[in-house]
Amino acid sequence: MALHYDFFSSKELKQMDALKESYGGASEIKKSIEKMRQYEVRKKTAEEKGFGETLEKAEKYVQSFPKVEDFIEKENIKFTKEGVVTTQVSGWQGAPIALRGMQRIADDGEILIPQEFISVMALSEDYVSNGELITTLAMAENIMGANKFCNTNLVGTPLSDATYDRLEKITGEKFETHVPQAGMRALVLKNMGTPFGNLGGVEVANNNHLVYLDGITRAAVTTGGDFFLNPSWSTIAAACYYARDIMNLTFKISMLLATQSPMQFRMLLNIMKEYLRDNGTTAIYEINLGNGMSPEIFTQCANELKASGIPGVSLCAHMRINPDLGMAGFNWTENAHKVLASGTNITIKYESDGTSRPMDTMEAYFLPKEDRLANVQQIGDVIYYKCVRCSNDAKDIMKMGHKATFAKISYR
Numbered sequence: 001m002a003l004h005y006d007f008f009s010s011k012e013l014k015q016m017d018a019l020k021e022s023y024g025g026a027s028e029i030k031k032s033i034e035k036m037r038q039y040e041v042r043k044k045t046a047e048e049k050g051f052g053e054t055l056e057k058a059e060k061y062v063q064s065f066p067k068v069e070d071f072i073e074k075e076n077i078k079f080t081k082e083g084v085v086t087t088q089v090s091g092w093q094g095a096p097i098a099l100r101g102m103q104r105i106a107d108d109g110e111i112l113i114p115q116e117f118i119s120v121m122a123l124s125e126d127y128v129s130n131g132e133l134i135t136t137l138a139m140a141e142n143i144m145g146a147n148k149f150c151n152t153n154l155v156g157t158p159l160s161d162a163t164y165d166r167l168e169k170i171t172g173e174k175f176e177t178h179v180p181q182a183g184m185r186a187l188v189l190k191n192m193g194t195p196f197g198n199l200g201g202v203e204v205a206n207n208n209h210l211v212y213l214d215g216i217t218r219a220a221v222t223t224g225g226d227f228f229l230n231p232s233w234s235t236i237a238a239a240c241y242y243a244r245d246i247m248n249l250t251f252k253i254s255m256l257l258a259t260q261s262p263m264q265f266r267m268l269l270n271i272m273k274e275y276l277r278d279n280g281t282t283a284i285y286e287i288n289l290g291n292g293m294s295p296e297i298f299t300q301c302a303n304e305l306k307a308s309g310i311p312g313v314s315l316c317a318h319m320r321i322n323p324d325l326g327m328a329g330f331n332w333t334e335n336a337h338k339v340l341a342s343g344t345n346i347t348i349k350y351e352s353d354g355t356s357r358p359m360d361t362m363e364a365y366f367l368p369k370e371d372r373l374a375n376v377q378q379i380g381d382v383i384y385y386k387c388v389r390c391s392n393d394a395k396d397i398m399k400m401g402h403k404a405t406f407a408k409i410s411y412r
Contacts (some may be wrong), residue, residue: 047130
């Protein structure tokens with residue numbers, strides 16, 4: 001059945017097409033991502049930007065990381081049950097912090113590395129171009145072998161005048177901005193007002209989805225990042241349309257979008273279905289369902305996703321959350337076990353290890369660069385503790401007879 005009303009007007013579609021063409025079109029964007037995902041290319045870039053020693057240390061740390069097969073043999077584990085767990089840890093806030101986390105993991109000697117990483121770092125022009133992001137991706141995806149590294153484009157991030165001038169010229173759009181400092185512009189966020197209050201970029205008023213698409217494309221072609229957090233209904237629809245012909249550009253749906261119920265989940269399925277790729281897949285790789293969802297409703301959504309015929313989409317739930325993101329003592333572990341018992345796959349995500357400790361907060365995601373770098377050890381330790389919790393929970397699940405998946409470095 002056709003939609004009653006199209007998601008986009010012809011003008012909006014032309015604006016997105018023009019933006020894509022400004023990067024050389026879908027084919028060139030795809031080729032750039034492929035090139036920049038090669039470790040040799042990333043390593044050379046990192047060395048040129050002063051991060052060569054960081055990668056050398058990372059390469060050394062992973063030599064002592066334990067292997068899944070050793071744990072399976074030691075515990076005499078047999079995978080007899082349906083329902084597979086994918087492991088995911090959030091908070092990989094740039095190269096120095098990621099390296100500190102790797103150092104603690106190497107010293108521990110028992111941690112299995114999560115298969116997916118999430119970063120809520122603003123994609124500022126400095127972060128994208130100064131070598132730190134590409135170094136972080138090299139450590140996560142190339143050295144540790146993470147299957148996915150999700151970056152976050154916050155629409156309120158200050159960008160250069162030149163970037164906004166270019167975007168307005170290409171799209172014909174005028175954006176309401178303010179001047180945070182000379183030579184920079186930032187969108188005026190009227191609803192919530194601050195990057196932290198804006199909950200990762202939810203406010204995409206007017207045509208601000210174009211700022212989102214420009215930011216993720218710039219990061220993708222510059223660093224090879226291919227997976228981006230998507231917090232808004234308008235940016236999700238835009239991403240599904242924009243990336244229909246960019247097969248290696250994918251998106252994760254944020255829990256903050258409010259997919260808290262089957263009705264909201266079906267809204268999302270309709271958007272995905274409207275802009276399927278020619279091979280029947282969607283640009284949406286993963287959907288983080290809301291913290292308030294019961295295991296029964298999670299399983300129902302999984303069944304409806306299967307019935308939709310849209311392949312290759314995983315469903316994710318928070319196991320533990322930062323104390324300033326939701327209710328105190330939040331713990332979805334037993335619920336995840338119920339989901340698995342039904343034979344349903346689930347991605348288990350750790351925003352926190354469940355222990356209130358310094359820098360284990362959402363606020364830590366939005367620290368200014370100087371403050372972030374001044375707290376490398378504390379934030380890196382937070383990553384370590386999240387990985388401990390994720391690894392231990394996944395080991396418990398494997399002992400129950402369910403398969404769990406980890407980063408490539410955790411396999412022989």
